[in-house]
Amino acid sequence: MSRLIVVSNRVPVPEHSGDAPAGGLAVALQAALEEHGGIWMGWSGKSSGTREPAALDLKDRGKITYALTDLTDKDVDEYYFGFANRVLWPICHYRLDLAEYGRKEMAGYFRVNRFFAHRLAPLLQPDDVIWIHDYHLIPLAAELRQMGIQNRIGFFLHIPWPPADVLFAMPVHEEIMRGLSHYDLIGFQTDHDLENFAGGLRREGIGNEIKPGRYSAHGRIFKGGTYGIGIETKAFASFARKSASHAMVRKAAASIEGRDLIIGVDRLDYSKGITQRIDAFERFIEASPGQQGKVTYLQVTPKSRSEVPEYEAMQRTVAEQAGRVNGALGTVDWVPIRYINRSISRPILAGLYRMAKVGLVTPLRDGMNLVAKEYVAAQDPDDPGVLVLSRFAGAARELDGALLVNPYDIEGTANAIARALSMPLPERQERWGKMMDYLNEHDVVRWCDDFLKDLVA
Numbered sequence: 035m036s037r038l039i040v041v042s043n044r045v046p047v048p049e050h051s052g053d054a055p056a057g058g059l060a061v062a063l064q065a066a067l068e069e070h071g072g073i074w075m076g077w078s079g080k081s082s083g084t085r086e087p088a089a090l091d092l093k094d095r096g097k098i099t100y101a102l103t104d105l106t107d108k109d110v111d112e113y114y115f116g117f118a119n120r121v122l123w124p125i126c127h128y129r130l131d132l133a134e135y136g137r138k139e140m141a142g143y144f145r146v147n148r149f150f151a152h153r154l155a156p157l158l159q160p161d162d163v164i165w166i167h168d169y170h171l172i173p174l175a176a177e178l179r180q181m182g183i184q185n186r187i188g189f190f191l192h193i194p195w196p197p198a199d200v201l202f203a204m205p206v207h208e209e210i211m212r213g214l215s216h217y218d219l220i221g222f223q224t225d226h227d228l229e230n231f232a233g234g235l236r237r238e239g240i241g242n243e244i245k246p247g248r249y250s251a252h253g254r255i256f257k258g259g260t261y262g263i264g265i266e267t268k269a270f271a272s273f274a275r276k277s278a279s280h281a282m283v284r285k286a287a288a289s290i291e292g293r294d295l296i297i298g299v300d301r302l303d304y305s306k307g308i309t310q311r312i313d314a315f316e317r318f319i320e321a322s323p324g325q326q327g328k329v330t331y332l333q334v335t336p337k338s339r340s341e342v343p344e345y346e347a348m349q350r351t352v353a354e355q356a357g358r359v360n361g362a363l364g365t366v367d368w369v370p371i372r373y374i375n376r377s378i379s380r381p382i383l384a385g386l387y388r389m390a391k392v393g394l395v396t397p398l399r400d401g402m403n404l405v406a407k408e409y410v411a412a413q414d415p416d417d418p419g420v421l422v423l424s425r426f427a428g429a430a431r432e433l434d435g436a437l438l439v440n441p442y443d444i445e446g447t448a449n450a451i452a453r454a455l456s457m458p459l460p461e462r463q464e465r466w467g468k469m470m471d472y473l474n475e476h477d478v479v480r481w482c483d484d485f486l487k488d489l490v491a
């Protein structure tokens with residue numbers, strides 16, 4: 035394959051060449067970029083105020099060039115906080131009630147995509163293969179095509195794609211759909227998302243599937259497929275094994291004083307089902323008097339997008355809810371919920387996953403959910419914990435050893451917590467073994483290879 039060009043909203047630039055990237059996605063994409071040589075372009079995360087952003091900031095790290103651009107305050111408000119996070123994010127997570135449409139924000143979204151195209155185009159060579167990531171940048175291929183760029187361009191959507199009735203509530207859904215048809219390959223996390231996409235094309239009468247995995251719409255023919263993202267399974271498993279002896283993890287273990295640990299780890303986001311989960315935990319404790327004082331539920335929830343009003347409100351709601359449950363159920367020597375509203379380091383996170391008897395992953399809707407996969411990979415094969423997983427996470431379509439729950443069903447989730455905590459070792463091992471085999475085979479490197487293979491085929 036020729037040079038690879040990756041474009042995403044944010045870019046994980048390493049300090050020095052050879053530095054290990056933090057997350058799985060960055061690991062896989064950086065490995066692919068190292069192999070083929072290439073560029074990773076995106077927003078620096080910084081604002082240029084009211085001034086036009088300066089030229090791209092190019093940082094060379096071995097065979098990879100990171101190309102960063104600032105955005106104006108208006109761009110950040112309209113493109114990022116406005117349209118991407120207050121329209122596309124809620125719509126794609128089936129939350130019509132939270133979408134805030136505004137002409138200004140929609141215009142800003144398309145304007146920033148055009149700006150990205152104009153900054154990227156001069157760097158491109160005719161054989162470059164371009165891979166664009168996520169909902170912030172859907173119209174980018176159309177903008178590049180408009181400038182005469184004919185390279186192969188692929189798109190991967192990390193979040194769900196909604197059914198037609200939900201999507202069509204968005205005023206600019208036609209432009210968004212048209213934008214997608216300019217890609218050569220569109221990748222989704224699950225078959226369900228791909229079916230929703232194809233259903234939207236049919237319903238609108240703008241296109242159809244002409245043969246398996248090949249679509250025709252807006253006068254273009256393109257491929258669509260399912261590529262569920264994975265993690266670095268082997269590396270994460272060995273990392274978790276080592277992290278178990280990390281001083282902070284040992285301290286945490288001592289502080290729970292032999293109680294069973296239940297863990298939840300999510301960015302603070304309404305899609306993650308955190309309030310329903312706390313309700314389910316409360317219901318579980320109320321229904322199981324024998325468990326009072328015997329379990330600790332640790333919820334790690336770093337803040338995210340605090341500038342968006344729904345997120346700011348949620349921060350208060352979750353903190354109050356955890357406080358209320360602790361006040362109602364706690365005793366002088368037991369705090370049922372430990373709520374941490376900031377990020378913790380990756381080694382500590384891995385060690386805590388391994389220590390936890392139950393991983394509670396109950397989003398109301400999620401593209402994949404990597405926490406579910408990390409929790410499984412972190413387990414001790416001799417005494418693995420149990421994953422309680424929402425049927426509305428993409429991961430539920432892959433991890434058949436999990437206890438699947440409907441997160442809206444508080445009692446059902448409470449029952450699953452009880453079942454997980456009392457599950458006999460042979461059943462835990464059998465369930466975990468199935469999931470681990472799957473994760474070993476479908477890791478993030480395979481995800482990256484499968485997508486790029488289909489893009490260039």
Ligand code: GDG
Nearest residue numbers: 192263301336376377378379380383400401402403404405
């Ligand atoms: C989007 C889609 C899709 C979380 N808290 C801490 C921390 N994390 C790490 C986790 C995990 C990552 O953040 C979260 O990934 P998820 O997949 O769970 O969720 P999103 O951020 O919503 O990601 C999602 C994903 O894209 C990839 O395609 O799976 O569906 O929504 O890796 O470990 N890491 C550290 N401290 C924390 O406190 N170090």
